[in-house]
Amino acid sequence: MTPLETLRVAVYALLRNKLRSFLTTLGMIIGVAAVIAMVAIGEGAKAQVEQSFASMGANLLVVQSGTTMAGGSRGGFGTLPTLTWEDLKAIQTEIPSVRYAAPVLRSNAQVLTEDQNWTTSVSGTTPEYFEIRSWSMASGTFFGQSEIDGGAKVVLLGQTVVDKLYGPYVDPVGQMVRIMNVPFQIVGVLAKKGQSPMGQDYDDAVFVPCTTFQAKIQGGLQKYLSGSIFVGAASSETTARAQAQIAELLRDRHHIQPGIDDDFSIRNLTEMASAQQEGTETMTTLLASIAAVSLLVGGIGIMNIMLVSVTERTREIGLRMAVGAKPRDILAQFLVEALALSFAGGLIGVGLGVMSAYRLALQFGWPTLVRPEIIVIAVGFSALVGVGFGLYPALKASRLDPINALRFE
Amino acid sequence: MTGNDSFIVLRQVGKIYRMGDVEVTALRDISLGIQEGEFVAVMGASGSGKSTLMNILGCLDRPTAGRYLLAGRDVSQMSRGELAAIRNRMLGFVFQSFNLLARTSAVDNVGLPLQYAGVSYRERHQRAEEALRQVGLADRLHHHPSQMSGGQQQRVAIARALVTKPRLILADEPTGNLDSRTSTEILALLQELWRSGLTVVMVTHELDIAEYASRVVMMKDGCILSDTRRQARVADAAVESATAEAVL
Ligand SMILES: Nc1ncnc2c1ncn2[C@@H]1O[C@H](COP(=O)(O)OP(=O)(O)OP(=O)(O)O)[C@@H](O)[C@H]1O
Ligand SMILES: [Mg+2]
Numbered sequence A: 001m002t003p004l005e006t007l008r009v010a011v012y013a014l015l016r017n018k019l020r021s022f023l024t025t026l027g028m029i030i031g032v033a034a035v036i037a038m039v040a041i042g043e044g045a046k047a048q049v050e051q052s053f054a055s056m057g058a059n060l061l062v063v064q065s066g067t068t069m070a071g072g073s074r075g076g077f078g079t080l081p082t083l084t085w086e087d088l089k090a091i092q093t094e095i096p097s098v099r100y101a102a103p104v105l106r107s108n109a110q111v112l113t114e115d116q117n118w119t120t121s122v123s124g125t126t127p128e129y130f131e132i133r134s135w136s137m138a139s140g141t142f143f144g145q146s147e148i149d150g151g152a153k154v155v156l157l158g159q160t161v162v163d164k165l166y167g168p169y170v171d172p173v174g175q176m177v178r179i180m181n182v183p184f185q186i187v188g189v190l191a192k193k194g195q196s197p198m199g200q201d202y203d204d205a206v207f208v209p210c211t212t213f214q215a216k217i218q219g220g221l222q223k224y225l226s227g228s229i230f231v232g233a234a235s236s237e238t239t240a241r242a243q244a245q246i247a248e249l250l251r252d253r254h255h256i257q258p259g260i261d262d263d264f265s266i267r268n269l270t271e272m273a274s275a276q277q278e279g280t281e282t283m284t285t286l287l288a289s290i291a292a293v294s295l296l297v298g299g300i301g302i303m304n305i306m307l308v309s310v311t312e313r314t315r316e317i318g319l320r321m322a323v324g325a326k327p328r329d330i331l332a333q334f335l336v337e338a339l340a341l342s343f344a345g346g347l348i349g350v351g352l353g354v355m356s357a358y359r360l361a362l363q364f365g366w367p368t369l370v371r372p373e374i375i376v377i378a379v380g381f382s383a384l385v386g387v388g389f390g391l392y393p394a395l396k397a398s399r400l401d402p403i404n405a406l407r408f409e
Numbered sequence B: 001m002t003g004n005d006s007f008i009v010l011r012q013v014g015k016i017y018r019m020g021d022v023e024v025t026a027l028r029d030i031s032l033g034i035q036e037g038e039f040v041a042v043m044g045a046s047g048s049g050k051s052t053l054m055n056i057l058g059c060l061d062r063p064t065a066g067r068y069l070l071a072g073r074d075v076s077q078m079s080r081g082e083l084a085a086i087r088n089r090m091l092g093f094v095f096q097s098f099n100l101l102a103r104t105s106a107v108d109n110v111g112l113p114l115q116y117a118g119v120s121y122r123e124r125h126q127r128a129e130e131a132l133r134q135v136g137l138a139d140r141l142h143h144h145p146s147q148m149s150g151g152q153q154q155r156v157a158i159a160r161a162l163v164t165k166p167r168l169i170l171a172d173e174p175t176g177n178l179d180s181r182t183s184t185e186i187l188a189l190l191q192e193l194w195r196s197g198l199t200v201v202m203v204t205h206e207l208d209i210a211e212y213a214s215r216v217v218m219m220k221d222g223c224i225l226s227d228t229r230r231q232a233r234v235a236d237a238a239v240e241s242a243t244a245e246a247v248l
Helices: A003-015 A018-056 A085-094 A128-132 A145-150 A159-166 A210-219 A239-253 A269-312 A314-322 A327-364 A372-398 A402-407 B050-057 B080-090 B106-115 B121-134 B150-162 B180-195 B237-247
Strands: A060-065 A098-112 A117-125 A137-140 A154-157 A176-179 A182-190 A205-209 A228-233 A264-268 B008-019 B022-034 B039-044 B065-070 B091-094 B168-172 B199-203 B215-220 B223-229
Touching: A003 A018, A003 A327, A018 A269, A018 A327, A018 A372, A060 A239, A060 A269, A085 A098, A085 A228, A085 A239, A098 A128, A098 A210, A098 A239, A117 A128, A117 A159, A117 A210, A128 A228, A145 A210, A154 A159, A154 A176, A159 A182, A159 A205, A205 A210, A228 A239, A239 A264, A264 A269, A269 A314, A269 A327, A269 A372, A314 A327, A314 A402, A314 B080, A327 A372, A327 B080, B008 B050, B022 B050, B022 B065, B022 B223, B039 B050, B039 B180, B050 B168, B050 B199, B080 B091, B091 B150, B106 B121, B106 B150, B121 B150, B150 B168, B150 B180, B168 B180, B180 B199
Parallel strands: A117 A205, A154 A182, B039 B199, B039 B215, B091 B168, B168 B199
Antiparallel strands: A060 A228, A060 A264, A098 A117, A098 A176, A098 A228, A137 A182, A154 A205, A176 A182, B008 B022, B008 B065, B215 B223
16 A cells, blocks of 8 residues: 555544544643643743843953951951952953953932932943943943043933833933932933843943042042952953953952962853753753653553554454455554554644743743744654554554454454 | 366365364365366355365465465465465455445445555546446445445445455355345355356355355365265346245
8 A cells, every 4th residue: 555545544544533533632732732832931931041141241250359357257249348440450451351341339329300219229330331231322322431531420321210210211311310419411321131130120220430439429539449340251262261360360469378268259140141041951851851751641542542443443454454455554554543643643732832832921921932943853752652652553453363353353 | 186277276274273272173184176267165064164264265364284276376375465465366255244344435345455456546436336336236335334234235245355356256154144035136146256257165054055056065074075066056136036025
């Protein structure tokens, strides 16, 4: 028999028992749908993590001051200022793998307009900071070197702050706000950046020149840089090298003897990103393997029904053999039946899985991502299950003895 | 009497069934030759080995001893696949219990052997229709077995046996499940096939059925008791039924 003919016979046989065929496929449908939906959720989470790390800034290192030692209890990093403005300059000029380095002095303060107020994070920094974070402007301009040198009273607002103070769709560039009773002119509004991987809103912040911050918000110029230094490495390959070189430079500058702890910390955010990604990948694998178990159960269901079907149709098999069916014709027929069941189940399952991934995204706001490879893999795997679990019943059918099969009651 | 040139040649054929430690000898030392164009009736008591003999003749089973030559070819050593091909091309089977596929139309039932002969769907349908016309069922093409009488079902089965244009028809008690009037109709059909040149071997319990054959082989305990050639009685369904009605 030609393959097409075999398929026709198999489909015909399955359609004679529509309800049973459907119930048999149900296991497969649910299995494949579960795999598709679970992987979509996992992939969606992964894509979200990737995207939020990308928005954090590429090849980012954060250098912070050391810790205080008060009566034997150590404070966190950054509690004791050890970094100096000279350190910053040295990092900028002496390490070739560093592309940008920017100071970030941070404080929480109230920002006031004529009739509104909003407490937010106020940071003093330099224009390089926005390069490191690949953060662009929605309107207006960044402040430049002359504003830094002159300690100009200019401010950049994040989107959330604009929303809170002026409402959406308002461009406040040129207006005045007061921070700690000092009037600042708004020179720009930053583009929306979204959430950090830890769920913090990047856009709930305002930025002023670091010199202005020191003079007006911190109060008085200082030798120490009481904040952190954000470093953008030249590329992702050089990030780790830049980290080591900065550590070496700072230890040297701070005269730290070998064997003594650093009085600063350097965090590599690329590393954190890949750790997080591994986490979501583990989750995807876990979800997918749970779903794969249901696929397996679906396969066993097919095997069960195929065995029942072989027993039930023993006389039919005997007759087919009597009129000229070769063992391999019978083998092919039952194998194709199992394959058709699982393949149809796979296809319907893909439809259902994609639909439920879409529903989940809509209903719970979960990010889901259905990749075409997963569909191909799921359908291919379900076909494999069909062949795997259909083989035994089909072999059993093909090995029947025609006379005994014909006599079977 | 068993010339090597016969259509069917059995030489010292034996068949022993083994069930655990018990051995049942169903056939012992059977030698038989059947020429092309004979109509052979096989008779004998229940358990005498008639069906066993038919199964071997029909290549459904292999002898445990002896040789079986069909149209000059030794089939006793063939593989399952080769036997299937022989059954498909050379033989047509008619069973006592019809053995039609349920919920399957007459044409599709009749076309079944052609599926395994690699005949296209359209040609299959055409030839099945032709075979059904030959057995007088041109108006029942799309009926399912459950929608037909026993005699009609057996005629569908005969059409199925005919459709591959075999040289040998094997019928194991083809009228066993039918009343006498329908039996005569089936016999008339088998005689018609025989007259057109086919070889027919038929098992029956009833003497008056065996009378329609040109040769009667009597079996007992797995052996051939007697083998007689005779003048076949002409089966005429019309005459038979007319007589039956007259009697009533
Ligand atoms: N599959 C089998 N396994 C074991 N013994 C068998 C088998 N088939 C038949 N026999 C035995 O072989 C002998 C011949 O059986 P067979 O079916 O050929 O008889 P038969 O002449 O066709 O009888 P009936 O007229 O009742 O159909 C019997 O004794 C039977 O019990
Ligand atoms: Mg019998």
